[in-house]
Amino acid sequence: MTAQRPSIALVIGLVVSGVLALIVLAVMLLSGGPLGFGLSALLAVAPLPVLLAAVLSLDRLEPEPKLSLAFAFVWGAGVAVVLGIALTLLGQALFSRAGYGAAVVNDVGTVLLAPVVEEALKGSALLLLLRRRREIDGLTDGIVYASMAGLGFAAVENIGYYLLAYGENGAGGAVQLFVLRGLIDPLGHPVYTSMIGLGVAYALTRRTAARYAAIPLGYLAAVFLHGLWNGAATTGSLAWLGAAYLVIMAALVLLIVVTVVERRQLVARMGVYLPGYRPTGLVTDADVRMLSTLSARKAARRWARGAGLGRAMSDYQQAATELTLLHLRAERQGMDPGRFTAERDAYLGMMAHARRW
Secondary structure, three states: OOOOOOOHHHHHHHHHHHHHHHHHHHHHHHHHHHHHHHHHHHHHHOOHHHHHHHHHHOOOOOOOOHHHHHHHHHHHHOHHHHHHHHHHHHHHHHHHHOOOOHHHHHHHHHHHHHHHHHHHHHHHHHHHHHHHHHHOOOHHHHHHHHHHHHHHHHHHHHHHHHHHHHHHHHHHHHHHHHHHHHHHOOOHHHHHHHHHHHHHHHHHHOOOOOHHHHHHHHHHHHHHHHHHHHHHHHHOOHHHHHHHHHHHHHHHHHHHHHHHHHHHHHHHHHHHHHHHHHHHOOOOHHHHHHHOOHHHHHHHHHHHHHOOOHHHHHHHHHHHHHHHHHHHHHHHHOOOHHHHHHHHHHHHHHHHHHHOO
């Protein structure tokens, strides 16, 4: 990604979402008491470092700006949670006024309203990031941002669920629910919303006619997966839960395959674009070989750290990756020649600065 001045709108969104998340947590603390809230928060946060590391590992080749990643996470934890609760309750109230019984209203809220509302709100984080569309230059970027929004939402939602279980059945009830939500299906929300991330990223990075349908199709896929899991959970049937789990795992495998294939394609394209810069003296045959495989890039960083040049090597690899992505964007989407030249020269300047060491 290119270095850009932090967006004021992004900072405001981050602050507002953060405040809303804190308000929700404060309400939970007051309603559940310090002991129940503390246990629920601990259970919700326990798997989070591993899940965040797993999502961010997809982003190693071309890391996204920390502020944008934080925005997506906090948006999911704040705005998406608050509006999700409010709109779902509003929808349930309308069904109740229409004369439906409490059981039907609860099922409608869980299986229909919650997936429709929550996926729209989580996915809106990516739509808000479209103003900085150069940050989303591949399908992997869409998956990463969507997963961050999903993890933020799940972290706060899980505290609420564990708190309810604690109130009904004590610590044992909260721990039992943690096994299902925190250990068996911890990636549910990230997987659902990643369908929207794929759609948004495809629409931004492709110029085929299919791009117009990519976002709505991604949203429908997210709602389907979310509703499938919620519906299976309401039945209480292990068979239905198992079937829903297999479908969600298949979606997770698809996401992993997409990221792996895209990463390999990007690294391979470096061997196509970068040799053209040999006359600048910034790229040698050895550099191209080093940059063109993931194992060689890792070995080069390890060598550079031993020589005290780890930062310079990382900067060089990052700039070369961004230069390759610039060529890919121009190839896929077209680009104004003046803008292409300005961005290309900026990346070459970063490579030159890194090579001085």
